[in-house]
Amino acid sequence: MAITHNLxxxxxxxxxxxxxxxxxYWKGQSSLxxxxxVGAELRGRHWQAQSALDLAPVGDFAFYDQMLDMSFTLGNLxxxxxxxxxxxxxxxxxxxxxxxxxxxxxxxxxxxxxxxxMTKWFDTNxxxxxxxxxxxxxxxxxxxxxLEQLAEAKAQGVRAKPVIIGPVTYLALGxxxxxxxxxxxxxxxxxxxxxLLNTLAANGVEWVQIDxxxxxxxxxxxxxxxxxxxxxxxxxxxxxxxxxxxxxELQDQRYLVANLPVAGLHIDVVRGRDDLVPLLNLLPSSxxxxxxxxxxxxxxxxxxxxxxxxxxxxxLQLGERLWIAPSCSLLHVPVDLDSxxxxxxxxxxxxxxxxxxxxxxxxxxxxxxxxxxxxxSELAANRAAIEARRSSPRVNNPEVKAALAKIxxxxxxxxxxxxxxxxxxxxxxxxxxxxxxxxxxxPQTGEIRQARRQFKSGEIEEAAYVEIMRAExxxxxxxxxxxxxDVLVHGEAERNDMVEYFGEQLDGYAFSQFGWVQSxxxxxxxxxxxxxxxxxxxxxTVDWITYAQSLTTKPMKGMLTGPVTILNWSxxxxxxxxxxxxxxxxxxIREEVLDLERAxxxxxxxxxxxxxxxxxxxxxxxxxxxxWAVESFRITANGVADETQIHTxxxxxxxxxxxxxxxxxxxxxxxxxxxxxxxxxxxAFDDFKYPNEIxxxxxxxxxxxxxxxxxxxxxxRKAAERIPAERLWVNPDCGLKTRQWDEVIPALTNMVSAAxxxxxxx
Ligand code: GLN
Ligand code: ZN
Numbered sequence: 001m002a003i004t005h006n007l008x009x010x011x012x013x014x015x016x017x018x019x020x021x022x023x024x025y026w027k028g029q030s031s032l033x034x035x036x037x038v039g040a041e042l043r044g045r046h047w048q049a050q051s052a053l054d055l056a057p058v059g060d061f062a063f064y065d066q067m068l069d070m071s072f073t074l075g076n077l078x079x080x081x082x083x084x085x086x087x088x089x090x091x092x093x094x095x096x097x098x099x100x101x102x103x104x105x106x107x108x109x110x111x112x113x114x115x116x117x118m119t120k121w122f123d124t125n126x127x128x129x130x131x132x133x134x135x136x137x138x139x140x141x142x143x144x145x146x147l148e149q150l151a152e153a154k155a156q157g158v159r160a161k162p163v164i165i166g167p168v169t170y171l172a173l174g175x176x177x178x179x180x181x182x183x184x185x186x187x188x189x190x191x192x193x194x195x196l197l198n199t200l201a202a203n204g205v206e207w208v209q210i211d212x213x214x215x216x217x218x219x220x221x222x223x224x225x226x227x228x229x230x231x232x233x234x235x236x237x238x239x240x241x242x243x244x245x246x247x248x249e250l251q252d253q254r255y256l257v258a259n260l261p262v263a264g265l266h267i268d269v270v271r272g273r274d275d276l277v278p279l280l281n282l283l284p285s286s287x288x289x290x291x292x293x294x295x296x297x298x299x300x301x302x303x304x305x306x307x308x309x310x311x312x313x314x315x316l317q318l319g320e321r322l323w324i325a326p327s328c329s330l331l332h333v334p335v336d337l338d339s340x341x342x343x344x345x346x347x348x349x350x351x352x353x354x355x356x357x358x359x360x361x362x363x364x365x366x367x368x369x370x371x372x373x374x375x376x377s378e379l380a381a382n383r384a385a386i387e388a389r390r391s392s393p394r395v396n397n398p399e400v401k402a403a404l405a406k407i408x409x410x411x412x413x414x415x416x417x418x419x420x421x422x423x424x425x426x427x428x429x430x431x432x433x434x435x436x437x438x439x440x441x442x443p444q445t446g447e448i449r450q451a452r453r454q455f456k457s458g459e460i461e462e463a464a465y466v467e468i469m470r471a472e473x474x475x476x477x478x479x480x481x482x483x484x485x486d487v488l489v490h491g492e493a494e495r496n497d498m499v500e501y502f503g504e505q506l507d508g509y510a511f512s513q514f515g516w517v518q519s520x521x522x523x524x525x526x527x528x529x530x531x532x533x534x535x536x537x538x539x540x541t542v543d544w545i546t547y548a549q550s551l552t553t554k555p556m557k558g559m560l561t562g563p564v565t566i567l568n569w570s571x572x573x574x575x576x577x578x579x580x581x582x583x584x585x586x587x588x589i590r591e592e593v594l595d596l597e598r599a600x601x602x603x604x605x606x607x608x609x610x611x612x613x614x615x616x617x618x619x620x621x622x623x624x625x626x627x628w629a630v631e632s633f634r635i636t637a638n639g640v641a642d643e644t645q646i647h648t649x650x651x652x653x654x655x656x657x658x659x660x661x662x663x664x665x666x667x668x669x670x671x672x673x674x675x676x677x678x679x680x681x682x683x684a685f686d687d688f689k690y691p692n693e694i695x696x697x698x699x700x701x702x703x704x705x706x707x708x709x710x711x712x713x714x715x716x717r718k719a720a721e722r723i724p725a726e727r728l729w730v731n732p733d734c735g736l737k738t739r740q741w742d743e744v745i746p747a748l749t750n751m752v753s754a755a756x757x758x759x760x761x762x
Pocket of ligand 2: 733
């Protein structure tokens, strides 16, 4: 019998119930008990949704983050929050979110607490709270959260499999604050893990899922060795361990993993199918092998018949040792397709969210255990859906395919090198030295949001909506002229989101109503669904930009989102490589660039905020990704005449290891986020001798603080030590949409003064 299980269920709730409960509690509008009750209710509902499984995850629920949960389970609290006397959950939120000094904690000192650092969970859009270590870190078990949830699950008749983060991944993803070696803590950490496993066993647990996704990344020898030490020490515990890896291939870590003394291994065969055959040979015959056959990172229906064709021979080989599951936790997909009311029905018939994916798992298991005939009708329906998608004219557009086939090296190449373009652009634009500009968006006020809501719900007509947006644009242009900025923007009032806005206007995209995925804490994103060949039925931004340009004689910068960012922030097709979807996006945005140029727009900014986010987990694959990502940007941007100035923008990013690729994009100017790094991020550009123009951000737009003129001058002086002054721009770190006008005006006033001071003195 093939056993079915799940690695984790999305915790946010089908209607984002957890988000609203958290935010209401944080605002003081509801009690801690009410929040805890929502948590319990969601857990109950989610176990219910998993009731057909042989084993359901317990402990995958978190009020903020599973890594932070693990830190609390291991008693690894940052020094600054120890000794807190209130509810543990309140202390947990203090680490998660920080606490400003002005807000007095109830019964506490009222002093501030810095939030834990947050970073990306592997190559997902989920962010975890980084564990903090010092050489003196001690661990102490607090199993209360897990035991409570276990008791809850048992009371509901759930066949529970607790889920924890493994010790090596836990250490690997943390940071030491004192420069000590975090691996040295392993000896101290393992007894606490052993105690945890013993405690779970004493509470009737048979299987524990222990997640070690770090195994799909490149590991140095001491870290591989840590796996041997850790799992040999834990093998005495009276539970069976299912070591779970996901998000990629084990590759050179197969031998190591196959021979660790655990009872079972889970691998992601959606992304790491090549691991399977070698592992079948390596794996001792006593071990369970769990195959993650359903994509936990995407929203497409699984081709169940194809999976069965592939799985049945493996089942013959593995017999009772075969388990099946989604590839990874379903945290990274939305909860329930049944919530969708307005989704295009054809596209909808191709999709599966978390609940539907678990149903697919049930069908697979039934077919494996009782024969395909038992689920004949389900398999036939699935086949029909897969075939409909494959042959749909909505997916396949021969014109797009033909255009793609015509891409050659010329398409992405500017006519002249930067130095020649720079002279022509300077002559045309006639900008002062240290030209000032902004990154695109201006405050998204309540009125703007309201107008958009009313337009979407049909309360106001398109004409009325356009009038309101035009009025906003006019205001934005007036303010920028009054400020004395050199290159203006239209302010992006008409855009809800920098990806969705373009997705809505491109053929090949669909949008869900409730397709939310947790990004961090209570924050969710709703990635658009790229389902078909991409084309642009008509110009998307030209009317807005030309209107804005008509209001001023200053140059107006056209504003677009680049293909790589659109791709990386969408659910993308699984029936063609990402690189092909990216090229299609590139051709569509290229047409927009050329239309803007024809309309007389002299500068065009193409944002690539998410370029770095798309980097593969293994460094050995970075080159291939950067090649097609950069080529896609070049196709988008580089069809313009020498006189047209191309800008790009990237948010906070390390540049050291990708600087050659950035230079290869060949944008005339790049604006980046540097204000909080004290311009140190520019070192990468300096060392590389980056040849084009740079606008290092001098205004931290994440903070309500108004930067002073002196501070910005100082930052620019540091920039000028690294980059020749004639190639520097003066601008904020990023867009201003989350700020208020009364913050933006004084900040930009100071920024413009700073540029004037610089012109006079440098
Ligand atoms: N042009 C966008 C804006 O100004 C850029 C946002 C981003 O880089 N995240 O909002
Ligand atoms: Zn940005």
